[in-house]
Amino acid sequence: MRITITARHCDIPDELRARARTLIERLGRVATRPHDAQVLFGEDHGTPTVEVRVHAARGVMHVATADGEDHRSALDLAVARVRRQLGKAAPKRRRVAAARRAVERESR
Numbered sequence: 001m002r003i004t005i006t007a008r009h010c011d012i013p014d015e016l017r018a019r020a021r022t023l024i025e026r027l028g029r030v031a032t033r034p035h036d037a038q039v040l041f042g043e044d045h046g047t048p049t050v051e052v053r054v055h056a057a058r059g060v061m062h063v064a065t066a067d068g069e070d071h072r073s074a075l076d077l078a079v080a081r082v083r084r085q086l087g088k089a090a091p092k093r094r095r096v097a098a099a100r101r102a103v104e105r106e107s108r
Contacts, residue, residue, distance in 0.1 A: 001028045002036040010043045016071055023079045024052070030086045033057035041071050050074040052082050062086060 003024050005017050020039045028034045031054055040051040048071045054062045064081030068074030 001025075001034045004036065004038045006038065006040050008040060008042040010041060010048070010071070012041050012071060016041075016075070019072070020075055023075065024054070027052075027054055027079065027082055027086065030083065031056045031062070032060075032089070039075070041075075048074050050078045052078040054082055054086075060089070062089075 001024075003021055005012075005020050024037045024039060027037065033056060035055040035057075037055070038051075038053045040053075042049045042051075044067070047067050048069070049065065049067050050071060051063065051065045052075075056062065062082050062085045064078045064085065066074045066077035066081065068077060
């Protein structure tokens with residue numbers, strides 16, 4: 001998965017960039033065939049903001065934005081929101097797969 005980290009109108013330390021990369025790589029394990037991800041750090045009237053975008057299979061895109069006291073807390077909030085979106089998408093796939101297996105068992 002390709003990860004792009006961008007800072008707009010602010011400076012981001014290398015440690016925070018490394019943390020963002022690590023968190024996005026963890027999200028990539030949860031997402032269904034992730035293509036790429038983007039992390040956008042910015043400041044909106046002095047408030048640190050972070051936007052996380054994860055492109056998954058079949059054109060599905062998960063997006064979350066968060067504000068915080070600092071960029072690290074905003075990053076954690078945004079990643080948690082994307083993880084929640086991915087968690088909601090996963091049970092649907094499991095239910096469909098379980099239904100298919102049940103139909104196959106009945107047809108035997």
